[in-house]
Structures are given as structure tokens and as C-alpha cells.
Amino acid sequence: MSTDDVDAGELTVFVTRALSACGMATQDAGVVAAAMIDADLAGVDTHGAFRLEQYVDGLLAGDIDPRAEVTMDRTAASVVLLDAGGGMGHVAMHRASEVAIELARTAGTAWIGIRRSNHAGAIGVYAERLAAAGMIGICGAVSGINHMAPTGAAEALLGTNPLAMAFPAGLEPPIVIDFATSNASFGKIKAAAANGASMPEGWAIERSTGRTLTDPRRIEEGLLLPSGEHKGIALSLAIGLLAGVLNDASFGREIPDFADHSFALKPETGQFVLAIDIAVFGSADAFRRDVDRHIGDFLESRLLPNASQVRIPGRNRSRIRAERLRSGIPLGTPTLLSLSRIARRLEIEPCFTIPPA
């Protein structure tokens, strides 16, 4: 373990303490911490401990209710609606995943809609938990900030609304898909700005001209571009309707344009979780064996000359998780410094050494 690598267990304890110090019940704080560190373990570094300071800010400012109770309403044999009460999205998504697994075991599938929620971290984490329970898990979320425009428009009325899907395998790691509907994430663009790098074509356009924007420092004059052109916009719209409008959560003009710092409303975010019990379709073991076989066929297929291996979604997560459980999570100096600030501000023990700045 290098000095920058932090033990997953210790990090979970620290994050739990920090969230408790912000007023969350210990159990809820532990649920959020586990989901955040799960993201770090899966290699989704932008959605783990890196986000803690943003959550602490939100909880202390009263934008996120630390004591929110998730309430539940089963409206049909396969549908449950959750009201997150304005609390942490992770708590609601954790509950939604548990309810989805239980309900799908009897109903075959389960659709859980969430309203009055907040950022829930990396939604692939929850899809993967469904897969671990023998379910196909499909999750979507409305972003709390809009970064993209409908095709032809010059205003950011759509989020990078992510979609995650996970499929149980047998001996192979589960297939896990987790992507935003934009081409490049906003985090990547901010990183380019910080590093003085320019953006390649396809990341952003200028609102005033529609032409490629390459200077990441001018991103607020631009719009993020969708993955797969109009198809990415269609996906973002569909996920927004399913996770937002269907749950009476915010969407479109109810969500701030990332460049509009005067936006007064706080969006009430929504998410959805769909669980499909593979056992209802025949033999669950046969499905797992089939998935293993297809993964094997993919891995053994002829390679393109410029490729070193065939990429199977979820395989990297599984490799990185094993590595990080063994050797710790390489948080990097900016995140370590952010955790150090949080420790000082909340007067809690850091549990690990903060490197000299």
C-alpha cells in the first residue's frame, strides 16, 4: 500500500463518522458510506470519497435533510414508490434496491420509483447489488444539473442522466454497464481545464455558434455533447422521463442549467430501479452458464490489430475491486486534502495519514 492508498474499511469508517457528524443517523450514514466506497472500489473515482465534501456542504447548508425518513407506497403488484424526503439519494437507492430484490422474487419484476431525492452516487453500484442477488438490475437517475440541450436547442434542458445495468454471470464477474448519456463527463472537462488541456471534438459546442468548443475554461459558454448524437439525447430524455417525470421529480426547466448560477429552485431529483428475477425465465443456473459462455466467446474472439484484449463491461470493475480491497484505494492528493478539510471542519479523526500538502 503506497502512502496515498487508503484501506477501504478505514475509509468507510471515516465517511460514516463524517456523515454522522452532519446529523445523519449512524445506520443511514453507514449505508451512504458503503455505497460511496463501493464506487471507489469499482474504480468510479468521481463518485466515491471524492464527493464527500459536496455532501457535507449540502447537509450542513440544509439542502439535504440528514434526518429524512424514506417512506414507501406499494401502488401495484410490481411497483413501489419511494419518497426520499429530501435526504441523501444513496439511502433511497439502497432501500429501493432491497425492496426491488424482495418484490421481484414474488412478482418476477419490480419497478421502484423515487421522488424528492438527491444525488445517489454511482448508480452502477446498486445495479451490481441486484446482480449479486440473482437479478438483472437496471437503474436510472435524473441529474440535478443540466449540461446538454435537446437536438437543435442552445439551452441546457437535459442532464447527462446516467443508466446502469447489471447481469449475473456464473463463474465470470457480472456484466456491469454504467454510463452517462453525454460523451465526456463534466468532471473530465473540469480536469482538462485544471490541467490546461484542450477538449477534443465531440465533447462540447459553443451555444452562440454551434461550433466545437475546445477551451474547457470557457465551458459555461458551451453545452456538453451527447454520446451517439441524437441517440444519446433520446436516451437522456427517456431516462429523465422514467426517473424524473414519472416520479413527479424535477426535469427540464425545473433543473438548473449548469451555467446559470442565479437558479433559485432546488431540484427534487428522481431515480428508478428495475429488478428482473432471472429465475422466473427458466433456470437461473442456465442463464448464468449462458452468460459465462458468451463472455468466453467474446474474450476468445479474434482481436483487432490495435487492440490488446476484448473489453467486457464490468470486468475492469471486478479486477480493480480485488486490487483495491487488497492494496487500498489510491485516493490521490486532492481527495485526501478534501478529506483532511472535512476532518478539521467536523472535528473527527481522519483514521489515515494525510500527506503533506
Next chain:
Amino acid sequence: MSTDDVDAGELTVFVTRALSACGMATQDAGVVAAAMIDADLAGVDTHGAFRLEQYVDGLLAGDIDPRAEVTMDRTAASVVLLDAGGGMGHVAMHRASEVAIELARTAGTAWIGIRRSNHAGAIGVYAERLAAAGMIGICGAVSGINHMAPTGAAEALLGTNPLAMAFPAGLEPPIVIDFATSNASFGKIKAAAANGASMPEGWAIERSTGRTLTDPRRIEEGLLLPSGEHKGIALSLAIGLLAGVLNDASFGREIPDFADHSFALKPETGQFVLAIDIAVFGSADAFRRDVDRHIGDFLESRLLPNASQVRIPGRNRSRIRAERLRSGIPLGTPTLLSLSRIARRLEIEPCFTIPPA
């Protein structure tokens, strides 16, 4: 109506007669004809009457069973499995849509899986029917031919597996999304070859080098590229698992590479239909009003200087349908000639004038 434009009703009668002449029961033939002409009316010209000759070939050769019975097995409160019996995919998808609407009205959602199926035409047609019944409709299909490779691979082990989603609105037309997971359809590439045009970057690569392939006549030495790079591949894989593997239908190596004309197995295609009853999430009217309001916000938003309007998925379909119901379907000479060949071969009345070749 120009001489090339064919009345939708007359075309439906002709297609029904042709399919009946191939051995299908009149009712099933009518179901397929209605779905095909629905595609033509929606402007999806590649999936309407244009496909009839391919179906006639399949039915007469015994690759598609004209007398197949769709059988049904409800395996859980929200799940029904259909066995299409090797018949026309349209018949199975039609039945799946009906069953999904009925089941979702009681269970809140309904997931219908289809096995032993064949090409079902434009799956957006079925999603749109679910929306007309007050449901959110989501449909997916495994292609019967593979055109894409997993990321890094040089073999076509994935189809352009399409996804369709439709959302009911109030006064506005429904939002309808229907796309293949490849960047360009194979039809578009064949059209480029026929016209002597070259393909732009992003459509295809050479298997041997991984470099851009621009000559559409050499497409069998190439692979179609996904929409949105690895995200399109992930979507194709996910749809393949949901529509194929989960239903014990063909996937991966069980489906022919489009360049492998020696492939001996006939793939048993699969599809899925998911219906979500919007009424279970609160007021269906409120959902419809919300969708109308967001569509209005999109349409009234500021335009990019190079755009003439904001594009809302499904709006074109609805405009083209109104136009074609009024003025007829502009089939174009190649399709008209193909229908003429079918009329002669099956000894049926064409119902409309075939232009001189």
C-alpha cells in the same frame, strides 16, 4: 397522390393477401400487414412493405412457419413468456403488446419475453401502441444477423440490436424513440454501395486493420461501428442479453456474422416488451400534462444558429403519418417493383398500379 404513392388501406389488403398466399391464417396475415404498414406510415421505410419480399422468401422456404401458434406461459405476477413457434415476429410482438397492456393494468408493469421468434419489423410500432394505451412502452430485439464486434474484437458477435421507447403525452404526439445501436444501419450502407457513394468516418472499420472503411462495396471485409463507441456496444450487449439470452433465444456465436454466408444454423430470435402503467404512479393526466409542458419548453427554447427547430423524438413520425394517411405512402420504384414480383409469384391482385420499370 402521385403515381408512386399507395393508399395505406389498399397496401394493407395487398400485404395481407400476399402473406395469406404464403400459408398464413388471414388473421395473422392481417396483424403482420398492419404492423408493416404502421412502419411505412411512421416513415420507417426500411421496415415496411420494403421487407415483404424477404418475408415471402422466408415463409415459402420454410424458414418461417406460416402456421405457427404463439403459446403463452405466465411465470410470475408481472412476467409472461411467449413462444413464437418459429413464426413471424410481428405476430408474437403484437400478442406481447396486447398481453403487456392487459397485465400492466393489474400488476403495474409487465415484462413479456419472446423466444423462437423471427424479424418483427420496426419495434417502435409496438412501443407506440403501448403509449396509445396509456403505458410507457419499452421494446428490444436481438438482430438475426451480427454486424458489430465487441470493443477490441475483429469478429461480428453482436447485432445492431434495436431499442424502442414510447411515452404518452396529452395534446402533443407521444414521444417515440426507436434506434439501432449501430451508427449507420446496414440498409444505409447498402444504399451507399448501390449509389456509388463512399461512407463517412464512423460507419465502419476494416477487420484486418481496425482502420476506417469508406468503400461500402467492401463492407463484408468490415464491421459496423456502434453509436457512441463503447456505450453503443454496451447497449447492444444489454439488449441482446434481455431479448436473447434471458429468453433462451440466440445470441453471440449462435447468430451468423453478416459476412459468413456458410453459417448453417438458423438463429431463433428473441424480443422483449416492457409496459409501465403511468396511472400506477399517480395521476395519468398529470403525467400527460407534464410531458406536454416539457415538450413545449423544448420547442420554445433558444435555437442553435444552424438549427431550424428543436427535434423531439416521435414528432416526425406523427407528422409523416398524418401526411401519408392523407396522400398515400411513397413507396419508391424498387419497392413497387418488388411488390409487383410478389404479385406475379403468388398470383394475387396488386390493388394498385405498378409503374413501368
